[in-house]
Amino acid sequence: MGAPVAATAALANTRIGRKIAIGVLLFVALVGGMLLTPLIAIPFAVAGEQVTQEVETRAAPVANGEWGYPLAGGYTKGRGFGYNPVIGCSYCSTNHKGYDMAQGCGSTIYAAGPGRVITAGSLSGWGNTVRIDHGGGLVTLYGHMDWGSLRVGVGDDITAGTPIGAEGNTGRSFGCHLHYEVFQHGTSIDPQPFMATLGLPLK
Ligand SMILES: [Zn+2]
Structure with a gap:
């Protein structure tokens, strides 16, 4: 030219x-x-x-490419981490180890981070539960899911945003909600600051 x-x-x-x-x-x-x-x-x-x-x-809640929210879109905050008895529920824990969030029975629950599924089924008071090992001593737990709603199995390698099941009321639960718990080297840590450091603040 x-x-x-x-x-x-x-x-x-x-x-x-x-x-x-x-x-x-x-x-x-x-x-x-x-x-x-x-x-x-x-x-x-x-x-x-x-x-x-x-x-x-990848489902909608993934916000930072690696980690995302376990529920997509808006939700109602339940109990936070720490001493938090439920009025009218004698069997509910008083020292709450996780963060409760609800969208309604049957809402899809997503893996918050990438990792390997180490629990998919009934787990004591958590009811129908999924646990994901993210490596480095970090594990997340999703409790009280609806029976028959689990979409992953033990040994599955999944990414953040993978649908894992649906919100339910199984185990020691008082109404449909997701009990989201984070473990660091086997000890429950407060999910709120943990998620905030990932750029995913909870309510
Ligand atoms: Zn809870």
Whole structure:
């Protein structure tokens, strides 16, 4: 394309030359545009397809690429971490080890982080439960899920945002909710500051 550009530059010194130059430039731009359009459009089309696929495999709550919320969208906050007896529930724990959040019975619960499923089934007071080992001594637990709702099994390697089951009222529970618990080296830690450090503040 160097030769036509040089020629038009030389012709541009005359009046007729300028008209020819404009014509040639328009022609070059038109042909160039026709040739370049597919080259530019194809990578965008490919990139768009990849983004779509990622959205389909990863559920909405993933916020920072690695970790996300265990429930998608808005939720009602239940009991936080610590001393928190439930009025009218004698069998509920008083020293609450997790963070309760609710969207309603049957709402989808998602893995908060990537890891391997180490529990998928009934687990003492937590009822129908999934536990995920994230490595480095970090484990998350999702309790009180609906019977028959589990979508993962022990040994599954999953990513954040993988649907694992549905909100239920199994175990020592007082109404449908998700009991979300985080363990560090076997000890329950407060999920609120833990999630906040990941850029995922809870209510
Ligand atoms: Zn709880």
